[in-house]
Amino acid sequence: MKSTALAATLGAVLVAGAAQADPIKVGFISTFSGPAAFSGDYAKKGVELFMKENPDAFGDHEIQIIERDDTGPNPEVAKRLAQELIVQDDVDVIMGIQFSNNAFAILDVANEAEVPVIIFNAATSSITEASPYVVRVSRTMWQSSYPLGAYAHDKLGLTKIATFYADYAPGKDASAAFTEGFEKAGGEIVDAIPLPFPQTPDFTPFLQRIKASGADGVFAFMPSGPYSTAFVKTYVNLGLKESVKLIGPGDIAPPAELDKMGEGIEDAIITFHYSAAVPGEANAKFLKAWNAAYPDTPVDAFAVQAYDGMAALAEAVKKTNGDFDADSFVDALKGWEHDSARGPITIDPETRDVIGNQYVLTIVKNDAGKLEEKLVDTLEAVKDPWKEMHSEQKKN
Amino acid sequence: MTSLFLSIAFDGIAYGMLLFTITIGLSITMGVMNFVNLAHGAFAMGGGYLLVVLAGSLGLPFVPSLILIALTFLVIGAVFERVLARRFYGASPLLQVLLTIGIVFISIAAATYVFGPLSAGIRIPEWLQGRFTVGTMSFPVYRTMVIGFGIALALVLWFVLDRTLIGAKVRAAVSNRAMAEGVGINVPLLFSVLFGVGSALAAVGGALSIEIFGLSPTYALDYLVLVLLVVIVGGMGSIRGAFAASLLIGVIDNAGKFLLPHSGAFLIYLVAFAVLIWRPSGLFSTVEH
Numbered sequence: 001m002k003s004t005a006l007a008a009t010l011g012a013v014l015v016a017g018a019a020q021a022d023p024i025k026v027g028f029i030s031t032f033s034g035p036a037a038f039s040g041d042y043a044k045k046g047v048e049l050f051m052k053e054n055p056d057a058f059g060d061h062e063i064q065i066i067e068r069d070d071t072g073p074n075p076e077v078a079k080r081l082a083q084e085l086i087v088q089d090d091v092d093v094i095m096g097i098q099f100s101n102n103a104f105a106i107l108d109v110a111n112e113a114e115v116p117v118i119i120f121n122a123a124t125s126s127i128t129e130a131s132p133y134v135v136r137v138s139r140t141m142w143q144s145s146y147p148l149g150a151y152a153h154d155k156l157g158l159t160k161i162a163t164f165y166a167d168y169a170p171g172k173d174a175s176a177a178f179t180e181g182f183e184k185a186g187g188e189i190v191d192a193i194p195l196p197f198p199q200t201p202d203f204t205p206f207l208q209r210i211k212a213s214g215a216d217g218v219f220a221f222m223p224s225g226p227y228s229t230a231f232v233k234t235y236v237n238l239g240l241k242e243s244v245k246l247i248g249p250g251d252i253a254p255p256a257e258l259d260k261m262g263e264g265i266e267d268a269i270i271t272f273h274y275s276a277a278v279p280g281e282a283n284a285k286f287l288k289a290w291n292a293a294y295p296d297t298p299v300d301a302f303a304v305q306a307y308d309g310m311a312a313l314a315e316a317v318k319k320t321n322g323d324f325d326a327d328s329f330v331d332a333l334k335g336w337e338h339d340s341a342r343g344p345i346t347i348d349p350e351t352r353d354v355i356g357n358q359y360v361l362t363i364v365k366n367d368a369g370k371l372e373e374k375l376v377d378t379l380e381a382v383k384d385p386w387k388e389m390h391s392e393q394k395k396n
Numbered sequence: 397m398t399s400l401f402l403s404i405a406f407d408g409i410a411y412g413m414l415l416f417t418i419t420i421g422l423s424i425t426m427g428v429m430n431f432v433n434l435a436h437g438a439f440a441m442g443g444g445y446l447l448v449v450l451a452g453s454l455g456l457p458f459v460p461s462l463i464l465i466a467l468t469f470l471v472i473g474a475v476f477e478r479v480l481a482r483r484f485y486g487a488s489p490l491l492q493v494l495l496t497i498g499i500v501f502i503s504i505a506a507a508t509y510v511f512g513p514l515s516a517g518i519r520i521p522e523w524l525q526g527r528f529t530v531g532t533m534s535f536p537v538y539r540t541m542v543i544g545f546g547i548a549l550a551l552v553l554w555f556v557l558d559r560t561l562i563g564a565k566v567r568a569a570v571s572n573r574a575m576a577e578g579v580g581i582n583v584p585l586l587f588s589v590l591f592g593v594g595s596a597l598a599a600v601g602g603a604l605s606i607e608i609f610g611l612s613p614t615y616a617l618d619y620l621v622l623v624l625l626v627v628i629v630g631g632m633g634s635i636r637g638a639f640a641a642s643l644l645i646g647v648i649d650n651a652g653k654f655l656l657p658h659s660g661a662f663l664i665y666l667v668a669f670a671v672l673i674w675r676p677s678g679l680f681s682t683v684e685h
């Protein structure tokens with residue numbers, strides 16, 4: 001880690017001599033070890049791909065990225081890293097952050113030190129209210145799960161649904177969002193089952209319960225990664241696929257896991273802010289660059305978010321000509337419109353949260369017999385519903 | 397309602413049989429050799445990953461893969477016993493725990509390095525997929541196979557230990573090691589073989605479990621608590637005990653989570669608590685305390 005930073009510094013110094021500007025130091029906190037390491041790896045690939053594809057994005061300004069590993073959902077570690085980055089490394093911006101609890105810990109520090117933060121992933125709605133200096137480019141749990149409620153009732157014709165969610169903040173968020181959307185549309189939630197998390201043993205008894213509840217659909221949320229694969233296998237094994245439709249936010253169907261999940265995930269309906277199946281030139285261009293750089297890794301939203309986060313960083317640097325404080329940095333991004341691989345995105349000037357399309361997707365077998373996402377419907381320019389309906393800050 | 401009841405019991409039994417297959421080796425090493433082997437979970441995980449390599453990447457058929465896994469871990473277990481475990485037989489439990497939990501962490505790091513942090517898995521063969529129907533009930537084929545395997549394993553182990561000369565030697569070594577050595581039983585060799593067999597069963601159990609539990613590098617830790625619980629509740633060193641405890645914990649865990657999804661996961665700890673108050677050495681302990 002140190003040597004990367006050192007090499008980057010050397011490079012920065014060499015170029016800075018020519019460009020006559022101090023490097024802009026950016027702390028990149030993400031998860032590079034532990035069970036969620038794959039997500040940080042995607043973020044890193046997204047950042048690197050952006051630098052490779054957009055060598056002139058920062059104009060004359062040299063960017064020095066200092067990576068730090070928060071090892072997973074560990075707020076104490078995240079807080080310490082943020083302190084070190086700000087005090088010792090004197091960073092101008094912090095970016096990255098996979099987990100919501102880490103985000104809150106980091107924002108505590110960043111808020112006090114008046115350092116702007118770009119959130120690549122962490123999806124709890126209220127994060128953008130924890131500091132006036134934070135901008136989010138990913139999505140909120142509510143953005144993916146709330147609109148699915150009405151969609152499941154009106155378009156899929158489901159009337160009774162059991163929710164099944166990993167028992168931690170984003171899981172509760174997802175379940176609450178879906179429940180509100182589904183009930184408003186006239187549906188009935190027949191059961192809500194929290195899944196012990198993060199230790200995930202056998203899914204059988206929970207799925208038996210869902211089967212017995214008489215639900216015609218199950219809304220499932222668990223974090224992207226190994227959990228959902230075992231869940232989907234058990235779902236098929238217990239014979240639920242015939243009578244209970246599987247729906248949920250895209251987290252339950254990470255592209256790299258689809259083939260391991262097998263037939264169980266076929267025909268599931270998911271909502272997500274990005275998919276390789278998103279139409280448009282921006283995504284085609286992104287996919288081409290991605291596949292050239294990482295031919296063995298199926299693209300994932302984690303990478304696109306990081307790529308967009310870098311675009312946001314570049315925008316703020318360009319607009320302020322590299323001379324910014326926390327206020328002017330954030331101001332530069334308010335109302336920013338960007339032609340992302342995931343479709344057009346805007347930073348809401350009021351909330352500093354992202355506004356973007358949600359895609360309704362299903363999983364199908366392609367001609368080569370591989371499972372992949374297929375676009376069913378597009379819900380355009382979805383604002384975070386939680387802030388619209390529940391935020392105390394917004395009401396005041 | 398009856399059919400629901402039956403299917404919960406059925407799933408609980410299948411779960412219990414997997415626990416039994418994975419745990420029995422640990423029960424023997426803890427009971428017979430007095431060795432707290434937390435690395436047992438790593439052997440189970442190793443079996444799972446070996447199945448992914450053999451049946452997944454190399455495309456070997458399912459059953460020969462399982463046999464290869466058993467043989468591989470028979471050797472690995474025996475070597476582990478000779479090279480490492482043996483040095484710690486008389487040592488304090490703390491040293492044994494430190495050694496073996498270290499191996500667990502190494503195995504997690506190694507699995508992450510080789511296979512990545514995401515889940516791994518195989519497509520089980522056609523003949524084990526799907527469900528079959530008896531009357532109005534339908535059962536998953538794979539879990540039925542797991543139950544059959546667990547019962548057959550228990551019978552074979554019981555027969556070998558209770559009705560054969562090798563079994564008599566093992567029992568002799570358990571009851572009184574000094575006396576067994578005195579009458580000419582090669583106890584060190586016996587221990588190596590026992591350890592190897594225990595490891596092989598853990599690996600096969602681990603391989604069978606990935607379809608139901610899933611497999612990722614933290615597997616070695618995720619199931620450790622459950623496996624230790626089975627050993628303690630059943631009584632160390634007892635096959636009957638491990639069998640009964642596996643069934644008990646499997647069925648209660650399933651029923652508990654079904655009936656009380658918010659708190660059912662704690663039920664097995666209450667049961668363990670109750671059993672240990674009633675019988676502090678476990679249901680069928682063979683070890684004198």
